Every structure is written in structure tokens, then in C-alpha cells.
Amino acid sequence: MTLATQRSPGTGSTEQVAAAMVAGVRVYGAGETAVRALDGVDVQFRAGQFTAIMGPSGSGKSTLLHCLAGLDRLTSGKAFVGDTELSALNDRAMTLLRRERIGFVFQSFNLVPTLTARENIVLPLSLGGSKPDAAWFGALTAALGIDQRLAHRPDELSGGQQQRVAMARAMITRPELILADEPTGNLDSHAAAELLGQMRAAVDTYGQTVVMVTHDARAAAFADRVVFLSDGRIVRELLAPTSELILATIQQLGT
């Protein structure tokens, strides 16, 4: 099995835009207590690229991710996944978009406790009433090193294993976009490095598009590109970042 055959059609061209936001504004609340979580964000995420989003607490990085994932809606501006403009979608269409075209990894509580690892991984497929491609499922779980733990329930897995099961679930549909919200936040450094390496490999090997929110410079260094957010605006970008460069930039931005 060659790498090329593993690629889904949507990620065939590295020049394609997997997701984007145009003049994105997200305001929570109204009047004096209104908070502008996103304040005019313009950003594109190229297919097959690993992007990290950084910024201090309250800078709007999670909101950006949620708005791209179809979990939250922009107050104004537009968010795209591929060619689909999200604000035009109703709840059902948004749900199907999440199910079929997006993979999500959260910081914690990533798995349904009553389902086994295998059931959790195939959840997006079984919700749509379809069966996983056995070859893809086998390759994925083997690559993530969880093929021996598939019959276990989440409470029988370590934190790192749980996140890798979540990663497998995010990838099982070969989505156009994988969004990760501080996926290593609850892991020890060893498990964190392992998971980040596997995310990197997903991009390199399978041409996946990954957007990850983190506040850990070492985690961000695994990415191809780092986008810095502050007060709801994009303030800086780094390409081919290193930990040192990232830390220096953070210091420079004074946050």
C-alpha cells in the first residue's frame, strides 16, 4: 500500500485551501458586558498543512477553532470549510459537516465512556449508518499504537491512549480538516510528544490538514506554521517554527 493511495481526494493538492475565515467577528453578550472574542480575523489554512494557533488566555484561539468546526457561529464575517460557507448551514447540515468532513480532538473528555475504544473510533461512521474501511481502520489503529486496546472502555485506558483513540476517531472519516483544542493539555510530556509526533505523521504520511490550538511552545514547534492571536486579532505568523523562535515571538508580543 503506497502513501498516494491512502490520500483522500480532497487533500490531493497541497495548494488547496482546507478552511478559511474572512473578517471573522464573534461577540459574546451585549451592551457594556459584550466581549469581542474574535475581532476581524482573516486566515486561511492550506490543505496538508499542520497549523498551530497560539495566544494568551482569552485571545480567542478556542473561539476561532469552534467557529471553524461548526460548533459556534460567527457574529459577522464568514467561515469556510472547503468551499462550504458555514453560516448558511442549518443545525442538521452543520452536524453532518462535523460528522463527515471534520475531525475533532478535545483537551479532555474526548470519548464516550459507555463505548469501547473501537466503538468510539467508528462513532462518526456508525452515526451515519456506514461501516469503516477495514484496511484503513487497521492501518490507523496500528499507526497510533492502539490496535491492542480496541476492546477496552475509556476508563481502562491511559490518558495518552485515550487521546490516541480520539485522534483515530478524528481521522477515521478521512476528514478535510482535523481540529485539536489543546490535545496535549492533560498529558505528561512523554505522552504529549508521542501524540504530537502522530499528528505530524498524519500530515506528512496521509496529507491530513490539522489545526491545533495550544499554549505550549514545544507543541507548536511540531507545526508547519504558527498563527498568533491577541485580543481577537491575528498579530503574527511564523513559518517553519522552532521552540526558541516561538518563545521569542511570545516574549516580543509581550503577552
Place this chain on the structure above:
Amino acid sequence: MLRLTVLGVLAHRVRYAMTALAVLLGVAFIAGTLVLTDTIGRTFDGLFVDIYHDTSAVVRGQQAFSAPANFASVRPAIPDTLVAQVRAVPGVREVRVGIDGYAQLVGTDGKAIGNPAAGAPTLGQAWNATRTMNPYRFLPGSQPPVTATEVAIDKHSADAGHLRVGDRVTVLTKRAPAVYRIVGIFRWGSADSPLGASITLFDATTAANVLGEPGKVSEIDVAADPGVSQAELVHRLSGALAGARVDIVTGQQVTREGQSAVRKALGFFNTFLLAFALIALFVGSFLIFNTFSIVVAQRLRELGLLRAVGASRLQVTASVLGESTLIGLLASAAGLGAGIGLAVALRALLVAFGIDIPSTGLSITGRTVLVSMLAGTVVTVLAALQPARRAGAVAPIVALQAPVTSERPRTVRRTISGATVTGLGLLALLIGLFAGVSDRLVIVGSGAAITFLGVSIFGPVLVGPVARAIGVPLAARGTAGRLARNNVLRAPKRTASSAAALMIGVALVAVMSTLAASIRSSISAVVDRTMRADFVISSGGQAANSIAGLSPSLADRLALLPQVASATGVRADTVRIFGSTTVVLATDPAQVSQLFDVQPRQGQLATLSAGQLAISQHVADTRKLRLGDPVPVTFVRGVHSFTVGAIYGARDLAGDYVLPIAAAQQWFTSQLDFQVYVRLAGGTSAEAGRAVLTQQLKAYPSATLMDRSEYKHAQEAQIDQLLNLVYALLGLALIIALVGIGNTLALSIHERRRELGLLRAVGMTKSQLRRTVQAEAGIVSVFGTGQGLLVGVLLGWAVVAAMHSQGVTRLSVPVLQLLLVALIAIGAGVLASVAPSRRAARLQVLQAIAADE
């Protein structure tokens, strides 16, 4: 801590409101019942005082034993010669001669007025032109009857029959029906009539003729001269009437007897309604237990924090118990209020059934308030006891840990304790059913309650295998089904206690349905097997102690018809034999075999003489009686010893004792037939027979003509009517159970909101989520209903077995009906999940994911 308690209740007010609703319904029933019966009781207390206030003494016949009275005098009549003797006693101011008997008014539509089947008797009484001791308050334009063709009637009957002064009315008595002119309409004290009984007043001579016996009167009421006390008057009367077989009592005594008779009649009603109130509270206690268990489980961290900052174990337990007390008190208070409203509604219902209750202010006694508040609060606190102890047992470290909500039932321990408790419950139940003990109702009720508890202890052990089996078809249909099944399995204890409430409701319905179906098929079988008569004519009255009935003239008239081979009246009375009160039948021995197959075993029923009686094989066996042995029978009028003249097998229809009609004429209280059995002459078709009988019955509007299948249906209809009432009341328990399922689901959803958010985030649609929650409710409902049907049919079988000696000889499980009940219960369970499932689907995905805990 008190502040924390109050805040804790406020924080979970919606959940607790549902819990409170369960308590409220139960308490409302208790309060409503008590207020209603107190109100009626007080009203009649006053009424009797009013009516007897100027009666100083009453001279009446002696009673050999006190049969359950029904307003009508069941005492033997006394010689009218006593009247003159009473008048001669010094200190007697005035004398009123009472003559009571059966008198049935017939409305202008030709139908009988009043509803003797509901228990209200139709009485005839003699008018006395005395200045004192008259309970009759004539309306303007009314006069008392003075000639043989005049009557006065009570206002309740006048209203019911749309009768006015000047109208002509047919009155049925033990003589032939006759037409009278209404000259007066009266109220009975402050009531339109005593509890809906109808009263027809005749002039004294007519009353003696149509109601009484020649030369006899029912009672003599005496008013004393001023200065002569009631006790003194009774003393003087006793001296003057020494030697006469009479009972002489004070007016106060008669007042008390009347009052206690009403209280006794209300007692049954009271017990009946309170039983359902207890069922509602019992079912509600499962709901309370579940709510508190879940709320405690959800607050583990908070409780751990309390312990960490220095709250003692006892303080934490006390704070949860405090919450339950507060809820119990609030719910009970609300229930008390609702109960007062319910009492008003129930009174209206009784009035609609023809039971006349003078409207007065409601009587809300301290006892009602105390009992209601106590019952609701105690049940709430008891149900919360175990969750409260669990709250106290929370370790301080839990505050720092992620909460673990997984629970594994301790299978072995549960199986043992479940089996033990179930066994104890069944034992109590069987003792209550089969051992000849007193207070059977209480023992059977507690036995059933303990059995239910035992089965519910078993529940969590059963949830695993059963839910897995029920879940198979669901899981096969997709992720929603599989998730639902897994959720049910996640908390087996919660699932089991949520289902337990439904189990009890369904089980009780199943018991009643099984019992009713068995009684029906037993009746059907008995009628088919033993009844040879072609038609039954029923008076609509009760078998015994109802003063209503058919004039013996009816049977005599029918017997003369050429189309009729045999027409025989059957009379009934309540007597004491071998120490127990029982109903005996009396009929013409010569005709019996024409009308029934009584399965004669020994002796000749047909030749029974006046001094003989026939007994069932059952009595012969248990009492070791043989032909010729003496059987002393205590009638109201006295004791008489009969000898066994025949032994028969068919006790289902005839009961254990049959007397010849001659004995009834001498000893029975009522000389009316309660049923007449007719066998047509050979060659007469059923249609022809019916036509001729219908023609004859026109003169007896209280009579109903039934062929065998109509008779069966009529019997069945009576059971169905009672069954429907029971169903309506059990519906209350089912509603509480369903509220419980909805409440448990809502709490579980709140607990699982992050998980639900996750499911939505990875692509579960709203409708899939709704289906998951509904499927969960479906599994719980199927589980509870299944358990309920099983337990119910088993209990029903036990009850039917226990009633074998009362003639319920066949066990019949109404499969279709039970399936319908199951479908309704499961459907309603799923319906109860609609609101929580919608709320689950409306969860904001982001907020759910971001929720802490």
C-alpha cells in the same frame, strides 16, 4: 448548615419540584379523604342531634345480634299493645309510633326512583301528628298524608323524579303496587334525605297495612315531660314494660347509634381511598429515593469539599436529610391544600352518584393536618435516608478527584437480600390470604409492599441480562440504540429503582385484571353449570340487609302463568352461624331442583321442613356435620336451632346454608325477595316467555328481567364497574411512576451533558440524540412493565387461589388486556421521555463541552 440545606434545595428546584409532585399527590389523597369523611361525619352528627333532640327514649325490638345496619330498622317489630302501656307511664309527654318498611317510588317514566344498588335504601314510614319527635320538615304548600291514598315524599326523591305536590305516584311495597297522590314534600332535618335514602310517608293506618305486620309496630318514640330526665324515663318505662321483649334506650343513645352508623358506612369508603393514597405515596417514595440518589451522586465533589473544610459525616448526612424534610414539609403543605380541593370534588362526585350530603362548611381538623403533614414528610425523609447516609460517607479526597459515577451492583449480596425480603413479603402475603387471621387487608397490603421492595432490591441484578436482551433489537438498529442500552446498563441501580415504580403500578393493575377476569369466568362457569332457570328477575338490591326487594306477590303471580313451569323467590338475610356472620338464602325447597343443579349429596332438599336446613358439603366436611345434626342459627330476631336435612355440593351459587322459605317467613328481617328465578314451561320459546314476563313486570318497575347470558353480563358489569374505579385510582400510581422515569432521565441527562455535547460535536444529529434518550426510556419501561406483569400475575394467582372458597374457582389471565396495559405503560414511559429528550437535543454543544466537573 441550615442555610446550605435551603440553598441546596433551591439549586435543584426543578428536580425537587417533580419529587414534591409525587408526595403532593399522595398527601392530597389522604387529606381529601379525611376532610371529606370528617365533613360528612360532622354533618350527620349534627343532623342526628337535631332529629332526636326532643326524643327522650325509644322502645324497640330486641336484637339477638347486631347485623350491619343500613339505616333501615332490622329489628323485629313489637306488639302494638305496648303503645297504650307506654302512654300510661307517668312523665310521658307524647308518643310517636314508628312503622318502617320497604317503599319504592316509581317515577313518571315508569322507572324506579333512587339507586338501591348503590346502597341507599328506599323506606316507607308512618306519619304521626305529634308536636315533637318529627324529623320531617314540610316545604311550603305541603301537608302530611291523612287518607289511605295520600303520601308525602322526601325532597331528594321529589327532585330526582321531578315530582310535585298534587302528582300521582306509584309506590311499590310488599303488598301489590298502588297509586297515591303526593300531598307533601319534606326535608329530613336539614338534609333533603338521609344520605340519599328515599322516604315515603303514609298515614298511620296505611303504613301499618303496607309496611308493617298486623298488630305490630317498629318502635315507640317517647318525649318526656319537662323535668323528667332521659335516664329517669327509661327507668320508668323499663318498670312499666317489664316482661316485654323490648329494648329501651335513651334518645342520646339512639343519636349516638345513628352517628356511629354513618361513621361506619364512611369507614369503608375511607379505607378504600386511603389504600390508594398509600399506594401513591409508596410509588412516590421510589421517585424520591431516585432523585436524592442522583442529586447526591452529582454533588459528590461539593460534599467532599464540605467534608474537607471540616463538616462532620453527621453534618453532611443531616444536611441532605434536612433537604428532604424541607421538601417533605413543602410538598405535604401543598398536598393538604390540594386535598381540600379534592374533597370538594369528591363530594360533588358522591352527590352525582345520588348520595345526598347536605352542604356545610368543610371540616378541616387538626388530625387531618397532622396526619397529612406527617405522612408526606415521613415518607420523603425515609426515602431519602439511604442517599443521605451515602452522602455522609463521601470521603474528603473526592473534592480533589474527578467524580466516578460508575457503580457495580454487588450481585451476590443483592440476590440474597432481595430473595430474603421477597420471601418475607410473600410469606406475609400468604399468611394474610390463606391463614384465618384478622386484619387481613393490612397483612396482605404490607406483604405486597414488602414483596415489591424485595423485587426492587433484585432489580439491579436483573437489569444487566434483561436490558442486554431488550437492547439487542435496538442496538441492531444503530448507534442510538446501542448508546441507549449502554446508558441503561451504566447505572443498574438507578435503572432498577426508576423501573420499580412502574413495576408496582403495572403489577397492581395486573393483579386487579387477573382477579376480575377470574371472578368473571368463575361466575360464568357457575351460571352455566348450576343454573337451570331460564330467567332471573333482580330487584337491583344487595343480597342481604338491603331493605329493597321484590314483593313476594310477583313470584306468586308469575307462577300462575301457563307459560311458566316454576317461579320462585329467593330471600337473603345476614345471620350468625358457628360464630361468624354470614349471608343465608331461603327459598321454596320443592322448586329448587327445577331452578338449580345444587348437586345433592345426602338427604332430600325438596322435602326440607320448616325446622330443617341444607348445608354445603364444604361445611359438612369442615364442621363434621351429618344429617340430623343440630345447627343453631342466630337471627336478628333470635336464635333457632335447625337440623341438617340435606347436604349439597354446589356452594358457588347457593352459599353454605339454604333455609326453607317457611323459616325465612318466621325469622328473616325482610319479607321481600331479592331475586325471582323463572323456568319456562316446556313448549314455550324464550321469546314468548320474555314477552309474557315483560308484560307482567310492568307493574314492578324496580325489577330487571335477565336471561342467563344477560344475568352473566350483569354480574360481570358490576365487577367491571368496580374495576374501572380501581383502574382510575391506580392510574394515579402509574402517573407518578412515569413522572419518576422522566425525572430520572432529566437528571441523568444533566449529569451526562458533556458526553452528549461530545456526541453532538462528532456528528450526532438532534433527532439521533432524541431517539437515544427515548430508547433509554423505552428499555426502562419495558423492564419495569415486564417485572410488573410477572409479579402482578403471580400475586393475582395467589389472591385468586385464596378466594377459592368464596367461589372464585377459575384462574383466568386476561392476556390481551394485560398486553394492552403493557403497551400503554411502555408507550407512556416513552412519552415521559419526550420532554427530557428535547431538552437534551437543545443542549448547546459548546456549553456542554465546556461544563466543568
